[in-house]
Amino acid sequence: MGWEEMQVRGYPEFVRTAQRYHGRPIFALFCGDKDAEGRSWCPDCVTAEPVVRKELHNLPDESVFIYCLVGDRAYWKDPNNEFRKNLKLTGVPTLLKYGTPQKLVEEECFKAELVHMLFTED
Amino acid sequence: QAHKEEDNPEKTMEVNGLPSVPDSYDYDLIVIGGGSGGLAAAKEAAKYEKKVMVLDFVTPTPQGSSWGLGGTCVNVGCIPKKLMHQAALLGQALQDSRKFGWQFTEEVKHNWMTMTESVQNYIGSLNWGYRVALRDKKVTYENAYGEFVGPHTIKATNKKGVEKLYTAERFIIATGERPRYLGVPGDKEHCISSDDLFSLPYCPGKTLVVGASYVALECAGFLAGLGLDVTVMVRSILLRGFDQDMANRIGEYMNEHGVNFIREFVPIKVEQVEEGTPGKLKVTAKSTTGNQIIEGEYNTVLLAIGRDPCTRKIGLDRVGVNINEKTGKIPVNDEEQTNVPYIYAIGDILQDKLELTPVAIQAGRLLVQRLYAGATTKCDYVNVPTTVFTPLEYGACGYSEETAVEKFGEENIEVYHSHFWPLEWTVPSRDNNKCYAKIICNIQDNERVIGFHVLGPNAGEVTQGFAAAIKCGLTKEQLDGTVGIHPVCAEV
Numbered sequence: 001m002g003w004e005e006m007q008v009r010g011y012p013e014f015v016r017t018a019q020r021y022h023g024r025p026i027f028a029l030f031c032g033d034k035d036a037e038g039r040s041w042c043p044d045c046v047t048a049e050p051v052v053r054k055e056l057h058n059l060p061d062e063s064v065f066i067y068c069l070v071g072d073r074a075y076w077k078d079p080n081n082e083f084r085k086n087l088k089l090t091g092v093p094t095l096l097k098y099g100t101p102q103k104l105v106e107e108e109c110f111k112a113e114l115v116h117m118l119f120t121e122d
Numbered sequence: 123q124a125h126k127e128e129d130n131p132e133k134t135m136e137v138n139g140l141p142s143v144p145d146s147y148d149y150d151l152i153v154i155g156g157g158s159g160g161l162a163a164a165k166e167a168a169k170y171e172k173k174v175m176v177l178d179f180v181t182p183t184p185q186g187s188s189w190g191l192g193g194t195c196v197n198v199g200c201i202p203k204k205l206m207h208q209a210a211l212l213g214q215a216l217q218d219s220r221k222f223g224w225q226f227t228e229e230v231k232h233n234w235m236t237m238t239e240s241v242q243n244y245i246g247s248l249n250w251g252y253r254v255a256l257r258d259k260k261v262t263y264e265n266a267y268g269e270f271v272g273p274h275t276i277k278a279t280n281k282k283g284v285e286k287l288y289t290a291e292r293f294i295i296a297t298g299e300r301p302r303y304l305g306v307p308g309d310k311e312h313c314i315s316s317d318d319l320f321s322l323p324y325c326p327g328k329t330l331v332v333g334a335s336y337v338a339l340e341c342a343g344f345l346a347g348l349g350l351d352v353t354v355m356v357r358s359i360l361l362r363g364f365d366q367d368m369a370n371r372i373g374e375y376m377n378e379h380g381v382n383f384i385r386e387f388v389p390i391k392v393e394q395v396e397e398g399t400p401g402k403l404k405v406t407a408k409s410t411t412g413n414q415i416i417e418g419e420y421n422t423v424l425l426a427i428g429r430d431p432c433t434r435k436i437g438l439d440r441v442g443v444n445i446n447e448k449t450g451k452i453p454v455n456d457e458e459q460t461n462v463p464y465i466y467a468i469g470d471i472l473q474d475k476l477e478l479t480p481v482a483i484q485a486g487r488l489l490v491q492r493l494y495a496g497a498t499t500k501c502d503y504v505n506v507p508t509t510v511f512t513p514l515e516y517g518a519c520g521y522s523e524e525t526a527v528e529k530f531g532e533e534n535i536e537v538y539h540s541h542f543w544p545l546e547w548t549v550p551s552r553d554n555n556k557c558y559a560k561i562i563c564n565i566q567d568n569e570r571v572i573g574f575h576v577l578g579p580n581a582g583e584v585t586q587g588f589a590a591a592i593k594c595g596l597t598k599e600q601l602d603g604t605v606g607i608h609p610v611c612a613e614v
Contacts, residue, residue, distance in 0.1 A: 101246035108254065117257050 003059040009033075009069045011082035018098055021064040026098035027119065028066040029109075030089060032076060041073045048093040048109035055115045066098075149173045151490075152276060152290040154268040154436065157193020159469035159482030160296035161252060166490040168259040175288060176261055177268035177278055181300075184310040187318045190249030191256075191263065194298050194470075195479040197245055202320035203340055205241045207511045210347025214513075218550035232348045234325035242321055270437035274464065277437075292493065295443075295452065295460075295467040296486065297436060299429035299477070304332070308392030312403050313423040316341065324399040326350065327421030332389055334360045336510045338426035339372065343513040346381045353382040353418070355389065357410055357427075361510070365522035368558075368575050375514040375556055384418075386410045392423055431471040441465065446473055456500050458489045476506050507574075507589035509582035514556060517585030519592055521573035526562045535572075536563045538598070542614040544579055559614050561601070569598035576611075584612045 006021075008014050018026055029052055032042030040046050056065060070076055070083050070092060083089045096103035097118060108114050151167050153160045156178025164176045180197075182188045189197035209232070216230050256263045266278035266286070274289050301315035314322065316337055327350065331342040334356040346352040354376075361369035377383055387407040396402035400421035407416050431450040438445055438452075444461045445452050451473035458466045466489055469482035484501050491497035507519035526535050539560035547553065562573030574588050588596075606613025 100250075101243055102250045104254070108258075111258065113257055114254060117253065121253075 001062055003056065003061065003063040003065060005056075005065045005067060007067045007069075010071060011086070014066065014068045017066055025060055025063040026066060027059065027063060028068055028094075028096055028098055030068050030070050030083065030092050030094045030096075032092050033069050033072050042076075042092050044091075044106055044109070045093040048095070051110055051112055052093075052095055052115055055112060055119055058116055058119045060120070147274060147289040147291045149175045149262075149288060149290040151175075151292050151294065151493075152177065152268070152288060153294045153296060154276070155193065155296035155298055155432075155469070156191045156252070156263065157296060157298050157469065157482070158195045158479040159298075159486040160193065160294065161191075161256070161486075162483040163294050163296065163468065163486030163490050164261050165255065165259055166487045167494060168261045170490070170494040172494055174261045175290070176256060176263045177266050177276075178263070179265060179267040179279075179281075181267070183315065183317045184303075185314055185318045187321055189321070190246070191252045191265070192245075192249050196248050196252075198317045198320055200479055201245060201248070202241050203316075203344075204511060205244070206237065206320070206344045206348075207340065209237050210344040210513065213347055213349070218546075218552070221550040234348070235323075237348075238321065238323070245320075268436065270441045270443075273441060291464065293465045294486070294489070295433070295436070295438075295465065295471065296469045296482070297432040297471060299431050299470045301425060302428040302430050303425060304389060304427065306390050306392065308394070308403075309389075309425065312392045312394050313425045315425050319424060326424070327400045328419075329353070329422045329424055330355060330405055330418065330420040331424045331426060333426035333428070334358075334362070335426050335428065336361060336364075336512075337429075338424075339376065339512045340510065341424060341426060342381050343376060343511075346376070346379070347513055351382075352380070353384060353420070355384045355387055355405075355407060357388050358386065364510070364516075365518065365524065365573075365575055367523060368516055368518070368577060371556070371558060371577055372510070372512050372514060372516055375553075376512065378553075379513060384416070387416065389423075390415075395419065429470070429477075433471055449473070457492065458485055458501070475503055476508070478506065478508060481506055505589065505592050507585045509585060511582070514577055515579060515581035517574075517576045517581030519574045519585055519589040520571070521562055522575075523560075523562055523573065526564075526573055530564055530566070530572075534565050536565055536569065536598075537561070538563065540614050542578065542611060544611050545609045546579070557611065561598070563598045571596045571598060571601060578611050580611065587612075 006017050008017050031045035031049065032040045034040045059065060075081055076092060091106045093109045094103055094105050095109050095118065102118055104114050104118055150172040151174045153164045153176045156176045160176060164174050167174045178191050180188045195201060213232060253263060264278055266280040268276050268278050271277045275287060277285055277287055279285050301317055303309045319341060329345055329350055329352050331338050331352060331354045338354060342352050342354045360373045387409055389405050389407045391406040393404045394401055395404050403420050403423050405418050405420060405423060433445050433450045433452060442462055443465055452460055452467045452471050453473045454460055454467050458468050460467055468485040468489060470477040488499050488501050505520050510516040523537060537560055541555050542557045542559065543554040544557060557578035559576040561571050563569040564572045571592055574592060576584050
């Protein structure tokens with residue numbers, strides 16, 4: 001079985017989804033909300049998403065890729081939002097391997113080499 | 123035909139019938155060892171657009187412990203040590219806090235697993251950070267054991283046993299050291315070392331620390347600070363190589379604050395009495411001054427009796443690199459070059475050099491700058507400051523009193539010293555006669571400060587600035603002329 005993608009919005013939905021797939025490798029990309037035209041308020045997320053999507057085929061078998069919209073800009077700027085507090089996210093976009101200290105933040109997500117490393121190496 | 127080598131990559135050579143080395147190598151530089159020195163050198167070389175490979179491999183300990191990229195400092199040295207030292211200091215601060223008015227009714231207890239998990243998580247983020255940094259700078263990293271198999275050629279073996287050969291114009295050996303074992307029955311089976319301590323998946327309990335190195339005293343110190351029953355077994359003196367007056371003050375402080383010392387004994391046998399995590403171990407020890415034998419029972423025995431360089435099994439004989447047969451250390455010239463011109467060495471494995479992370483980093487960076495950027499600066503190994511993070515911290519820079527007396531003569535040095543009582547210790551009624559500072563001056567050279575020693579809180583922070591002053595040639599007069607900051611320990 002290859003990998004599969006789940007799209008979620010907001011912290012509670014993210015946590016529920018991650019828990020559901022406990023035991024499988026979980027990778028997550030956190031981005032700012034998109035408007036009606038599908039554009040995110042976060043310009044770096046707009047740049048990062050295609051780079052990350054291009055590397056998805058390298059995900060290990062059985063992986064789950066969670067694409068998570070965190071919320072609107074005001075929610076994200078709040079220093080006490082649940083993503084910052086509980087997941088220790090410091091910026092969007094963040095691409096991480098759930099349950100490990102391995103993550104790429106902001107401009108690091110633009111680099112295909114680094115995304116590839118995160119997806120394929122231990 | 124063997125040619126006398128020069129460090130000239132354009133020549134090919136044939137030595138003893140081995141295949142000739144190609145004109146073009148796989149890499150400009152291969153660094154063996156991904157620790158403080160190795161990584162600094164590799165990242166620096168990448169700045170000059172050199173093709174660099176780093177090989178890093180951790181042979182698991184007898185207990186099975188292993189770790190990621192970053193070397194000793196990051197994984198099983200400075201970083202976890204300082205964090206656990208901090209954990210112990212916080213325990214002390216909680217006690218002090220009541221005198222400052224904080225009220226809490228619950229008993230304050232320490233949870234080893236919580237601390238260890240947090241520390242290991244942080245270390246994991248550092249391991250990852252190094253891998254990102256290397257990949258970003260296009261440095262090839264392989265988690266594989268490197269050894270020389272011929273001129274300009276190494277074999278890299280990964281943990282699955284897959285072997286690959288690589289060639290390079292130049293090599294830097296930065297393989298570091300590993301803890302030494304006693305060589306007595308039961309040592310490898312039952313004892314742990316610093317390599318295991320910082321990721322131990324259970325609280326060590328009642329612990330015997332064997333050794334009197336800074337590793338032994340720092341570990342004993344924080345374990346006791348976390349509330350454990352700790353005994354230190356010392357063969358002869360404490361902190362060999364350090365100023366002995368300071369060393370004894372450190373020992374005295376630890377003794378008065380709950381660390382037991384057994385002096386002039388060495389373990390001759392370690393047996394398991396009970397299995398468990400931790401289990402129970404029986405240690406039999408013999409006196410170094412007579413025939414007395416003693417026994418003791420502990421949950422954990424931590425060996426900290428020294429570290430040995432990882433230079434014996436990396437094929438140095440196959441490329442003719444000289445090592446000190448007795449110690450395993452590699453002698454180098456003042457440009458970190460071994461006797462084989464295209465092979466360099468940095469870090470803890472060097473003979474007669476200080477075993478400190480910043481020294482390895484500095485040596486690595488300057489070496490690479492000399493190789494690829496035309497620089498000429500050599501690493502300055504003189505007046506390197508250091509700090510021992512025992513419960514009462516000790517910072518030092520320059521000569522110990524004994525070494526100064528030996529080198530300059532007792533009549534030519536002047537020692538100025540003082541006890542001090544940190545303001546923060548007054549209210550909680552902590553010791554008023556333990557913190558101590560001294561400077562050693564060379565009378566014949568304008569009373570230049572040639573040794574700086576301070577025993578007290580935040581010794582590392584205090585010492586750093588004075589190290590810079592000493593590098594600038596600080597004299598006693600200049601020191602006296604510097605107005606103190608008040609109220610801080612450093613003003614003494």
